[in-house]
Amino acid sequence: MPPGTGNFDTRALQLYDSPFMSVPSEIDTLRFALNASRLSGAIELRDMTRLHDLLSSQVGVVRWWIEGGVEAGRPVLRLGIDAQLSLICQRCLGPCSHSLHSETALPIARDEAELRQWESEDPLLDGLVAEPHQSVHDLIEDEVLLSLPVIAMHDEGACQPVQAH
Numbered sequence: 001m002p003p004g005t006g007n008f009d010t011r012a013l014q015l016y017d018s019p020f021m022s023v024p025s026e027i028d029t030l031r032f033a034l035n036a037s038r039l040s041g042a043i044e045l046r047d048m049t050r051l052h053d054l055l056s057s058q059v060g061v062v063r064w065w066i067e068g069g070v071e072a073g074r075p076v077l078r079l080g081i082d083a084q085l086s087l088i089c090q091r092c093l094g095p096c097s098h099s100l101h102s103e104t105a106l107p108i109a110r111d112e113a114e115l116r117q118w119e120s121e122d123p124l125l126d127g128l129v130a131e132p133h134q135s136v137h138d139l140i141e142d143e144v145l146l147s148l149p150v151i152a153m154h155d156e157g158a159c160q161p162v163q164a165h
C-alpha cells in the first residue's frame, strides 16, 4: 500500500467530524458565506439563557448547522436547527413537547445601505449586515427564538386536567 493512503486519512476525517472537536465561537459572516464554509455543533439548552422562561425543562440540546453560499447573487448563511423542546402550555401551564426543525437562508449584506436596497427589492427578505465577529451561540439562539410558536399550547383536548383543590 503506498504511503499516505489507507486508514490514516479516514481517521483524520473522523476527527474532523467529531462532535468533541471545538467549534469556533465566532464567525465572520460575510467571509463564511463567500467561502461556502460549513460548521455544525450542538448547544445545551441550559446554556441558552434567553430561552429559559419559555421552557418547562432545560434538559436537552439544540443541534445546528451553518452553511455558507451565494443565492440570487447574494451571500447567504443557511442555518439549520433541530431540537426537542419542552415548552409551557399557555392554557394549562403543563409541559408541552415541541419538535423544532427549521432551515433558514439569511442574506448577508455588506452594510446597512445594501441591506436596505435588498429589502426594497424584496420586502420579505430577512437579512443581516455583515459581522466580522458574529457569536455562533447568539446566531443560533436568535434562530431558535424566532422559530418557536408565538403561543405554545397543547392540542385541543390534550391539556392536563386542572388540579382539584
Ligand SMILES: [Zn+2]
Binding pocket: 089, 090, 091, 092, 093, 094, 096, 153, 154, 158, 159, 160
Ligand atoms: Zn395544555
